[in-house]
Amino acid sequence: MDGTVTLIDGELTFPNGLAFSPDGRTLYVSSSDPEKAVIMKYAVGPDGSVSGKTLFADFTSDAKAGKPGLPDGMTVDEHGNLWATAPGGIRILSPDGKAIGRIDHDKPISNAAFGGPDGRTLFMTASDQILALKTNVRGAPARMPVLPSGSNKP
Template identity: 50%
Template sequence: MTTRRAVLSAGVALIAGGRSMIAEAAPPAYPHIGRVRRLSPELDEIIAPDAVIEQLADGMIWSEGPVWIRDGGYLLFSDVPGNTMYRWSEKDGKTVFLKPSGYDGLPTTAFREPGVNGMTLDPAGEVVLCDHGNRAVSRLDRTSKKKTVIVDRYQGKRFNSPNDVIVARRGALKDTLYFTDPPYGLEGLDASPIKELAFNGVYLRRPNGEVAVVDDKLTFPNGLALSPDEKRLYVAVSDPKGPVIMAYDLGSDGLPASRKLFFDAAELLKAGGPGLPDGMRVDAKGRLFATGPGGVLILTPEAKLLGVIETGFPIANCTFGDDGKTLFLTSNHVLARLRTRTSGAV
């Protein structure tokens, strides 16, 4: 009897220990924040009615530039004023990946946001980033963590502070960079004494090194995205006096054949929604996930607003990652995610 009791006790302990180990290995339960505001039944096809926004990390000043590293299974994102690039994974949570991420020179008051901003992957899977503090678009070697400047001037003049970047992935335009260059990284913005260009531009940079202006008439160009067929370019304008998203139908040379107002977010801003048009992504069906007043605006290719992902804070940027259907959100001091029913454009 004693032997049987001992065996049974050992078995119970083993099972309990196994359960404990399983519990310890389970992913953490993340707090839920915000909501998905539904403005059309069409949204159910994109985001399940019971989907929740999970807060994955916090402690940043202004989080930005999320990019999913497919071959590593982790997310990189930036705290721009904090001059720090972070790595997040389900296993390790938030860890410092690169500090300083941007400006690393002598102390200066010239920059208000010295860190890295928008990031993307090129067709080879390498990280291309906007380096606010060094006023350049650069490529990052993830192993050595060294940056190589791709472009930092237009007609001999330094860029303001490149903000967001995308790379064409196919056809004749493959490896062409599109990027925006507002003055957000400079102390004093347009009045900065180190500002060399007379405008805040949208540019393309061809694989042969040629740089061309896409638009030099926008006040504060910010986030940008390409349609799945890469025939249309979207650019957000984060100007409180004109919070809009522009659309450009591209010619065979990659430059605009036409230009139009795609979406005006002024009414959403008047309604008190936090944030301005900023970073954006496109899903496989061409729908735009565009940050703006209130959160992430989900727009059809015809500019119909289907709903808004709201964290309660301004959302600077978003990206699809993990299984391709998970939307990561950089929202003020928070990193969050939302599971969707759609996939990001590839």
Template identity: 40%
Template structure:
């Protein structure tokens, strides 16, 4: 998932020029100036049942080339985190520190003059609890055991015989169908890479035993993706600096997409003008939307009303709801932060 270029490019360049510490799970990168801690800004009374404006924001992980695709695993009490440019998938446990779960997390042996993000990006779980990976460098959606062990299966890597660009994020429907986005952010030259086989940046649906179905090829930069709790709406963030927005699609009983509209335009984004663009998103069990947007992570009602923003001076790429729905984790540039959700709220 991508943001306004300078922050991301400088961090990726630092990671590419660095080396891993032996036995460690962090990347030795030229550290940028210290960021301020994210701060919560209440925009509407509806935020109060979800998140307290004075909730503590704590740092849980740093020294990451680019924090992406966080996923909480309840039974393990652990957070998984992608680092696409460093090609690492990390696991963090409270009190247990950070370890490398997969390296490479995406594709090994890619050409750095052509592939900018060889690693895993968005993460999800299937009905059997296995880990699903949007493999940016491998240009596929993969499946592996949740502990990273055993064989890795490529589920889908082509549309009508042509390879995807760099799958970015995944949403899993109750019937097992996968919805995923395929922007060109994995390429060094996103729009003109010689590796490109598709002329568009698509949103797709795939079910086991079938072919990928194209939902939309008109979005310039499809990015984060999520499903409403009743499975009637599909949300897709568009990280196009010229027209940043959050889209919503109406889904029929078979999971096909019908009408689409802009749910949140740039003018309605409370952090507009700040770092970042619409990026990863998560949908809570009550339909609340937690969306990476300019200026921080924006909390929205199901109808798109901004309730609050967790503002930050660096781009936030994504988030995860964890700890049995009691906490929110923010993937924020080179760091990950934890924010407790309101007592009694279960995300």
């Protein structure tokens, strides 16, 4: 890598949170725009290139209905499910974008991460609160996309 910054998507409004799938081949990016409260999905190539922009989840109707919060922070579990902040709390989405769970909260949740001794506790920040919830799954190990040898160096 030569230190050049590369524009991946110049059309996404209020890009905010991001997360990678456990294999590093999918990049998720949240948009904290109340007019277009979405999470986009991008393919990450073996060389680190990013392509294939697709809509992964759309929470605009919840934002317009006045539910607190917007897409912001997110994390991934050991099965590749995305735990994403959204209007009304946390939404749990399968790797194909199917809604499989939710954690409702009356304050905007801005961030989420798995931790604790066994990796099964979901920690969340919400306005003036720090929250923790024991789950039945572990967070996925943090992974960077697989890049050519030597290119992950700062």
